[in-house]
Amino acid sequence: MNNTVEIEGLSYNKNYKHILENVNLKIEAGKTVGLLGENGAGKTTLMRLIAGLAKGAKGSIMVAGKQAVADKKANVSFSEQLDGFSSSTRIEKIISFYEDVYPDFSTERYNQIAGFLQIDEGQRLSELSKGMKEKLVIGLTLSRDTKVYLLDEPFGGIDSMSRKKIIQSIIQWKAPDAIILVSDHYVSEIASILDEVVIIKDKTIYTKKSTEEIRSQYAEGIEQYYESIYEGNDMND
Numbered sequence: 001m002n003n004t005v006e007i008e009g010l011s012y013n014k015n016y017k018h019i020l021e022n023v024n025l026k027i028e029a030g031k032t033v034g035l036l037g038e039n040g041a042g043k044t045t046l047m048r049l050i051a052g053l054a055k056g057a058k059g060s061i062m063v064a065g066k067q068a069v070a071d072k073k074a075n076v077s078f079s080e081q082l083d084g085f086s087s088s089t090r091i092e093k094i095i096s097f098y099e100d101v102y103p104d105f106s107t108e109r110y111n112q113i114a115g116f117l118q119i120d121e122g123q124r125l126s127e128l129s130k131g132m133k134e135k136l137v138i139g140l141t142l143s144r145d146t147k148v149y150l151l152d153e154p155f156g157g158i159d160s161m162s163r164k165k166i167i168q169s170i171i172q173w174k175a176p177d178a179i180i181l182v183s184d185h186y187v188s189e190i191a192s193i194l195d196e197v198v199i200i201k202d203k204t205i206y207t208k209k210s211t212e213e214i215r216s217q218y219a220e221g222i223e224q225y226y227e228s229i230y231e232g233n234d235m236n237d
């Protein structure tokens with residue numbers, strides 16, 4: 001089996017607090033996977049570890065068969081929140097930064113996505129609404145040509161019409177063998193694009209299941225499954 005992400009025995013503490021314990025997770029090439037869990041469950045932390053941005057974990061995280069931080073950075077595109085740019089920065093400046101820093105950044109792909117999302121390059125960060133900023137982050141993240149895309153709650157501020165359009169288009173913006181790992185609290189909205197669902201609970205991967213299997217067991221789908229796990233009355237496991 002061709003696993004693009006392979007995590008074994010991963011534990012992570014921050015400021016003496018156990019955040020993740022004994023996480024094991026394998027994600028096959030090409031899958032679009034929903035990462036679900038309540039506030040503070042550890043979704044962002046897990047993504048930062050996969051992206052090579054958080055250090056000091058125990059266990060192993062392999063991305064495309066490699067463990068070094070530099071390889072993770074080269075193979076993973078993470079939806080960073082642009083906090084490093086001053087609010088007066090124009091979008092065109094951010095795009096040229098991405099072009100300089102990431103050899104795999106495709107300006108052509110960015111222009112396609114930005115056209116679809118109606119992002120205006122001439123604007124400054126301070127002029128963007130929360131939803132527009134999120135659209136920009138989605139555009140920048142998916143314009144790199146990488147094996148793994150990590151989208152951390154990418155749609156929170158985006159209006160529901162645009163959100164539906166973006167969700168339906170998102171898979172076309174990745175190579176067929178690339179993985180998307182997306183966390184979101186709007187479970188039912190992203191359900192249609194997911195191949196698998198991973199749930200973090202009690203500091204670990206509580207379960208990973210294909211959406212097909214979930215739908216065959218839960219008439220109301222992924223949201224019902226997710227709620228059943230948090231309420232402690234799931235049918236199996």
Ligand SMILES: Nc1ncnc2c1ncn2[C@@H]1O[C@H](COP(=O)(O)OP(=O)(O)OP(=O)(O)O)[C@@H](O)[C@H]1O
Pocket residue numbers: 014015017019037038039040041042043044045046
């Ligand atoms: N710098 C830190 N020091 C100590 N604890 C931290 C630190 N950063 C995060 N945490 C804790 O790690 C846990 C996981 O946080 P994380 O942001 O990964 O969760 P999340 O699932 O992404 O949550 P949300 O859905 O609210 O975004 C939380 O309990 C949080 O309080």
